Amino acid sequence: MQPLPKEYNFIEIERKWQQRWEEMGIYRYDWSDMKRPVFSIDTPPPYPSGELHMGNVLNWTYFDIVARYKRMRGYNVLFPQGWDCHGLGIEIQVEKLHNIRKRDVPPEQFRKLCSELVEKYIGMMKEGILKLGCSIDWTTEYRTMDPDYWRRTQLSFILLYRKGFMYQGTHPVNWCPRCETAIADAEVDYEKREGTLYYIRYPLENSTEYLLIATSRPEFIPACVAVEVNPKDERFNKYIGKNIVVPIVNRKVPIIAEETVDPTFGTGVVQICTYGDKEDVKTVMKHKLPIVTLLTENGRINENGGKYVGLTINQARAAIVEDLAAAGLLEKTEKITQEVGRCDRCKAHIEILERKQWFMKTRVLTDVVEKTANEVVWYPDYMKSRLVDWAKSLDWDWVISRQRLFATPIPVWYCKKCGELILAKEDWVPIDPKMENPRIDKCPKCDSTEFIGERDVFDTWMDSSITCAVHAGWPDRQDWKRLFPADMHPSGIDIIRTWAYYLMVRHLALFNEKPYKSCLINGMVLGADGRKMSKSLKNYVAAPDVLNKNGADATRQWAACGGATGSDIPYRTPDVEYGRRFLVKLWNVSAFVSKLLHNYVPSDIEKVELQPLDKWLLSKTESLTKKVTDAMEKCQFNIAVEEIRNFTWHVFCDAYVEAVKDRLYRPEVHGETKKLAAQQTLYKVLFKILQLLAPVVPHVTEEIYQALYAGSKGYKSIQLSPWPEYLEEWVDENAEKRGDLVVELISEVRREKAERRLSLNAPIRHLIVYAGDNSAAEAIEEAKTDVVGALKVNNLTVLPQSGSGRPLIQFSAVNFIAEYGESTKK
């Protein structure tokens, strides 16, 4: 046993162990081990967006605790780490960083710029994860932007296409008529501008009456599919269900009830066109209205526009307004301010267009998703309904195609001549159809030899929604099912609807099997003010700063303890500081124990005379082990940590160590066997404390273990020691009760000393304890050594009868009289 240095230098200790653990390779999953049970964690590959944030810290701490705990429980733990690289976020940042637009440079060059930025961000995040001391098996590291990962995404698509889950369909998207491309919501700038509101008469069917509708987009009249009014609007609700005639095209459309119509805007009667704006999209979806496509991809009126075909939007508006006026249907116009979307690249007004997209049939799986969600163990349980409710609320299938560059290509081609769809074969992938032709001689349908590669790419969730299988070794390892389904999928509460859901539908569709057996949910990290942490609210704290300042072990305690698993937790400096103080306390008591156990040899232990307080502590340690193990099994990290900290600080340090000091200091008075008993108890209990804490605060426990225990226990790392078993034979309720009485007596006497403003080591000449009955008297008498030592009593009298001294709070039948002052005889 080596003495521990006086100072606890967490920076040095944490860095040292992070390095050594990696060198020792103790977190490697052993792919060849067929004996130990496996436990696989489906680490969600994060989107590299810069430095690690406190939400990541919370997330990673949770499942690192699980990984470490499971290893100690004897599992062969797979704890992989990947990076979810693709996506619009990176594309936009690259454009900003280099002051370019993606279409300004060749696609290959743009992708290169994206992957460079991703690498930089991965470096930053990885540094944070390493600093947090996560027990990741870095030999598993992967990037979804690598062609080898494309291969898996593309293969999964091919298999799902063959199973009938993938199809092409049309879906409204933001469209820039100038760039002739779909753009994402994030690429649309909104600005206010002055527009005109046109009041137009729409005749009711079979009636001379008409309704006056107000619209800012009369050019969309040919695409009008309904007219809506608020059902509470008494002016118009009598018309609901009737038909109305759309002017110009003379088409009959229904008048429908829609609560979102604002009766005070315009006339309170609104036309729904496909699609004048985003509201129209919602209404059409909601009421399942028919769709009349009006625009071409370059923003001109198509054949559905009748006589206006070929006109631009502005030309069509002018022409239609003129025709309406001529027909006497235009009642008036007025100026309004309206919000319009512009392409953030070219500033052209965006339109909403229906465009061919790829979809995955997810709604057919909803019942299976619900059933499967019920088979999964959720931590906490109520999170299950988030997934089920989400799945049930979906109105349409998952759009898996995007019109972007930095993403996995969709492995299909179209025959230039007949349009036949050519799906890549399994052994063609990874492949980019924009760069390469399909590996066939001719179109199987028309024998043409010219093909057009799919330009669309996959939604980034297509990459990240197969991780459970990929982590297990699919499709390359024969034995991948050994690790599938994953034992645990960890996730933030905010991405249950995406991550947990997409994993579910994809794996169910691919393998008819659930992707994960359990799902561990973490809440959001809030600022100290209780609001969601964000830079704009100025309540943001950077994870690297927190880690540098307080160390990983203190930060991990905050994450584990900030609140119940799944609940949102605020980042509070005092919590982290309390964690730091606990570590100092643990360090100090360990250093103290190492001194007290200087000559102690663990092997010659059984000849000791265990004192009541020794038995008391040993029994309480078992109760603690049980409570902590139960909490760990249920992923109640806050309970586990709270229990260990309170036990360590208050039961172990404040009560036990204080009480046995005298036994250890003065064996000549109390006897060598009693000293040995205290040493043995300290040795055993501190070790268990370190073990129970090891998953939560791995660095400090390792450092203490190596100095105090490695020599006698022999494990290479405390992380490789078996989790303490609950030893029922050490549990002794009677010993606990009797010990409680002794501890209580000691505190009450100390309390009296405090009240009398005496120092705690003020001697007591004579302490008379009225125990009230024989068994209490016996308990105190048996613990005499520690009572006398801890309280500096010269003369102790324990009487079984009742007295009228100062009573104990918990044991009011027991009371005592203390006579202070130096004894004459010593």
Added chain:
RNA sequence: GGGCCGGUAGUCUAGCGGCUAGGACGUCGCCCUCACGCGGCGAAGAUCACUGGUUCAAAUCCGGUCCGGCCCA
């Protein structure tokens, strides 16, 4: 508007059918006790949001009201 969660001392948090409602921070006393002042010993501070109900018993279960939070429309 929908789904979920929550309202416990000045602040934060645990407990979720039955012991004097734990703990942390803060506050106030005391102790320079030979591991630790990033400490020790104590003290004050809570009608457990409001309101009905179930129960021998409710912070804990059920209904309603009010107020927050997260996610989604």
